[in-house]
Each structure stands twice: as C-alpha cells, then as structure tokens.
Amino acid sequence: MTAWNVQLKAWGALRENESMARHTTxxxxxxxxxxFKPENRDAVIHAMKCIPSDLPLLPLGRGSNLLVSDDGFSGLVMDLSCLSGIYRDGKQVTAEAGARMNKLSQRCADAGLAGLEFMATVPGDMGGGIAMNAGAFGQQVSDTLQWVEVVNIDGESVRLDAKMLDMAYRHTRLPEGSLVLSACFELQPDEPEAIKQRMRTMRKKRSSTQPLEKPNCGSVFKNPPGDHAARLIEAAGLKGFRVGGACISAKHANFIINEGQARSSDVRELIRHTRQTVEQRFGIRLEPEVCTLGDKL
Ligand SMILES: Cc1cc2nc3c(=O)[nH]c(=O)nc-3n(C[C@H](O)[C@H](O)[C@H](O)COP(=O)(O)OP(=O)(O)OC[C@H]3O[C@@H](n4cnc5c(N)ncnc54)[C@H](O)[C@@H]3O)c2cc1C
Incomplete structure (x- = not known):
C-alpha cells in the first residue's frame, strides 16, 4: 500500500519542516x-481518510490565534485556505472554512444581511472563527450559527446543529480530531449602508485602540467575568513590560506584540509573568484566549 505521505502529494502540496512563524500573525x-495544503474539498476529505490516526493534526486558518512552540509541532498542519466559498440562500449564508471572516461580513453587508458585522475586524478564517466562537462588539459566531459541517477522523462529513457544539464565550466543542468544512448562518435583513456604517465604526475603533501595525495574536487572555483582562494588566503596571523581543503593548494591555526578533519562549514567559502578577495583585487568574501548540503555559 502507498505510504500516506506519498498519497497526500497527489492531492495538494505537502512540505516537511515548514516554519510556523510564516503561518501565524x-x-x-x-x-x-x-x-499540507490540499487543493480542494475532496483533497481535505481524502487526507482525513489516509493520515495515520496517531499523527497529531492541526487544522489551520490564518494563524491569528496561535502560539506555536519554538520546538515546533511533530504532527501535520492542514492549511484550509482552499475552502473559500461563500453562498447565499435568502437569509441564510453558508461559508467554507477557509473563507476570510472580513470577506464574509463584507459579502453579507452587500447583500443587506446583518449579524456578522464584527467579523470585519477579526483577521481569521471562518473555520477558526467557529473553533474559537469569535466575537466582538457584542456579537459572536454562536448568535447566528445554524449548523456546521465537519469531517471526522474517519473521513466522514457530518452536519451538526449549532446547539450540539456547547458554544460559549470563546469556546466551541467540536468532535475530537475533526475539522470544520463549512458553516451556515441565519442573518437579519437590514439596509446595506446601515450595516456598512456599523462595520466602519467598528474598524475605526479597532485601529485606534489596538496595535495593528505590529505582529500580534489579538487578545492574549479571555476577559474574566465582569472585568477586562486589559484593565487588570494595565492596573498591574505591565503595559510596555517586555521579555526578549516580546512586549505588552502600550496601546492595548491585552495584546503582546512581536518587536521583530521575539521567540515563542519570550511570549510564553511574558504570558506566565502577566498571569502571576495579576493573580498576586488582584486574586484573579487570567485564562489564555490564544491557542498554544507545544509547551504548556
Ligand atoms: C489583530 C487581531 C484582532 C483580533 N480580534 C479578535 C476579536 O475581536 N474577536 C475574536 O474573537 N478574536 C480576535 N482575534 C483572534 C483570532 O483572529 C480569532 O480567534 C479567529 O477566530 C482565529 O481564526 P484563524 O483562522 O486565524 O484561526 P487559527 O489561529 O488558524 O486557529 C485557531 C484555532 O482554531 C482551530 N481551527 C482553525 N480552523 C479550523 C477548522 N477549519 N476546523 C477546526 N478547527 C480549526 C485551530 O486548530 C486552532 O486551534 C484577533 C486576532 C488578531 C491578530
């Protein structure tokens, strides 16, 4: 039987020892x-059937919420950017996992469909948005999500009602080892110009409050109930605190920026120090929002 990696090469680009620094924001x-960068949906499904069940798998969107260890990842990263379709049927919009969230929100606005405006400010893909239950400005993915289609570890595609995913603030429970292929949202009709105006206001607020000019991974910590991680970090005097090439942004205290030469270990050390300092000062343990791959925090 042909080895799994030889089979995969027929379905897309397979590379060894690919730097993840190139694939994370x-x-x-x-x-x-x-x-592995499959060339189409069939290739994604085929890959799920032939990769060994004991090989760790990471579905990858835009890497905008990922902190990968300096030691890398011993499994297979599957880049889902080939799945970029967006389809509309009345008030329902179905998007494939690799569709960029800002493109999805723009398409919905053009069609006069409201509910995904916040996606204009989130730099990830729709699959990553489902996995994280992304949200901002009082909206989140779970508000309008109807169903997701996943492919499981046996290579079977299954449609799951959104209610089965246990979605909460920055949390979604996807079946173990599965990845999202597509998802359907039910949206509300509204004037395109009114929707676009809300998106402009959100974008403007983002660019004035977040350090978007420097590499970062968005909010590092979840907001604890009734408070804001940024407020606590700032009150602990940590704005501008640095470890190696990683630094707590002076513009937004819940953002860590890469000043150019940061290592993953610098970011982890900064996260550990921030958690420890905030816990000592306020008795609140911050929970990371960023997904980590490799070393534990
Ligand atoms: C400047 C900036 C601003 C941000 N603002 C926000 C914000 O306002 N709100 C917010 O919620 N987030 C925000 N984020 C974080 C991030 O953009 C979101 O979490 C986004 O949903 C991640 O999408 P991604 O495609 O980049 O996912 P990735 O970072 O590639 O992956 C994140 C996780 O999702 C999993 N995943 C990705 N695709 C799939 C798939 N198809 N199936 C199953 N699992 C998958 C990955 O394995 C990983 O565990 C921000 C990030 C940045 C850099």
Missing amino acids: LGVGGPARWY
Missing part, C-alpha cells in the same frame, strides 16, 4: 513536521 514558532 505573531510570527513566532518552530517547524511543523508536516504541512
């Missing part, structure tokens, strides 16, 4: 042992 992280 924070720009840090060591190599992935295998990096």
Whole structure:
C-alpha cells in the first residue's frame, strides 16, 4: 500500500519542516513536521481518510490565534485556505472554512444581511472563527450559527446543529480530531449602508485602540467575568513590560506584540509573568484566549 505521505502529494502540496512563524500573525514558532495544503474539498476529505490516526493534526486558518512552540509541532498542519466559498440562500449564508471572516461580513453587508458585522475586524478564517466562537462588539459566531459541517477522523462529513457544539464565550466543542468544512448562518435583513456604517465604526475603533501595525495574536487572555483582562494588566503596571523581543503593548494591555526578533519562549514567559502578577495583585487568574501548540503555559 502507498505510504500516506506519498498519497497526500497527489492531492495538494505537502512540505516537511515548514516554519510556523510564516503561518501565524505573531510570527513566532518552530517547524511543523508536516504541512499540507490540499487543493480542494475532496483533497481535505481524502487526507482525513489516509493520515495515520496517531499523527497529531492541526487544522489551520490564518494563524491569528496561535502560539506555536519554538520546538515546533511533530504532527501535520492542514492549511484550509482552499475552502473559500461563500453562498447565499435568502437569509441564510453558508461559508467554507477557509473563507476570510472580513470577506464574509463584507459579502453579507452587500447583500443587506446583518449579524456578522464584527467579523470585519477579526483577521481569521471562518473555520477558526467557529473553533474559537469569535466575537466582538457584542456579537459572536454562536448568535447566528445554524449548523456546521465537519469531517471526522474517519473521513466522514457530518452536519451538526449549532446547539450540539456547547458554544460559549470563546469556546466551541467540536468532535475530537475533526475539522470544520463549512458553516451556515441565519442573518437579519437590514439596509446595506446601515450595516456598512456599523462595520466602519467598528474598524475605526479597532485601529485606534489596538496595535495593528505590529505582529500580534489579538487578545492574549479571555476577559474574566465582569472585568477586562486589559484593565487588570494595565492596573498591574505591565503595559510596555517586555521579555526578549516580546512586549505588552502600550496601546492595548491585552495584546503582546512581536518587536521583530521575539521567540515563542519570550511570549510564553511574558504570558506566565502577566498571569502571576495579576493573580498576586488582584486574586484573579487570567485564562489564555490564544491557542498554544507545544509547551504548556
Ligand atoms: C489583530 C487581531 C484582532 C483580533 N480580534 C479578535 C476579536 O475581536 N474577536 C475574536 O474573537 N478574536 C480576535 N482575534 C483572534 C483570532 O483572529 C480569532 O480567534 C479567529 O477566530 C482565529 O481564526 P484563524 O483562522 O486565524 O484561526 P487559527 O489561529 O488558524 O486557529 C485557531 C484555532 O482554531 C482551530 N481551527 C482553525 N480552523 C479550523 C477548522 N477549519 N476546523 C477546526 N478547527 C480549526 C485551530 O486548530 C486552532 O486551534 C484577533 C486576532 C488578531 C491578530
């Protein structure tokens, strides 16, 4: 029987020891042992059927919420950017996992469909948005999500009602080892110009309050109930605090920025120090929002 990696090469680009710093917005992280970029949906499903069940798998969107260890990842990263379709049927919009969230929100606004405006400010893909239950400005993915289609570890595609995913603030429970292929949202009709105006206001607020000019991974910590992680970090005097090439943004205290030469270990050390300092000062343990791959925090 042909080895799984030889089979995969017929379905897309398979690379070995691919630097994850190139595939994360924070720009840090060591190599992935295998990096597979399938060429289409059939290739994604085929890959799920033939990769060994004991090989760790990471579905990858835009890497905008990922901190990968300097030691890299010993499994297979599957880049889902080939799945970029967006389809409309009345008030329902179905998007594939690799569709960029800002493109999805723009398409919905053009069609006069409201509910995904916040996605204009989130730099990830729709699949990552589902996995994280992304949200901002009082909206989140779970508000309008109807169903998701996943492919499981046996290579079967299954449609799951949104109610089965246990979605909460920055939390979604996807079946173990599965990845999202597509998702359907039910939206509300509204004037396109009114929707676009809300999106402009959100974008403007973002660019004035977040350090978007430097590599980062968005909010590092979840907001604790009734408070804001940024407020606590700032009150602990940590704005501008640095470890190696990683620094707590002076513009937004819940953002860590890569000043250019940061290593993943610098970011982890900064996260540990921030958690420890905030816990000592306020008795509140911050929970990371960023997904980590490799070393534990
Ligand atoms: C400047 C900036 C601003 C941000 N603002 C916000 C914000 O306002 N609100 C917010 O919620 N987030 C925000 N984020 C964080 C991030 O953009 C979101 O979490 C986004 O949903 C991640 O999408 P992604 O495609 O980049 O996912 P990735 O970072 O590639 O992956 C994140 C996780 O999702 C999993 N995943 C990705 N695709 C799939 C798939 N198809 N199936 C199953 N699992 C998958 C990955 O394995 C990983 O565990 C921000 C980030 C940045 C850099």
